């Protein structure tokens with residue numbers, strides 16, 4: 001009887017998703033400036049997290065590589081939108 005193949009090991013599943021929220025990680029903010037600062041920091045953390053994931057991937061996994069690149073672009077867009085709110089043009 002053939003033994004079932006073992007799935008390839010990866011630590012990606014053990015990583016914390018960059019946008020996972022935990023109650024202990026929540027930062028209270030009561031002013032617009034503080035709310036923006038918290039959200040901008042979260043977008044930066046997401047960009048760093050997804051970049052770390054991207055750097056761990058083989059480029060031969062084209063679809064996953066491109067998907068993570070698209071997510072990073074989205075996170076950069078979120079960052080830029082929030083950052084622009086800090087100094088709105090009048």
Ligand SMILES: [Fe+2]
Pocket residue numbers: 043046074075078079
């Ligand atoms: Fe985001």
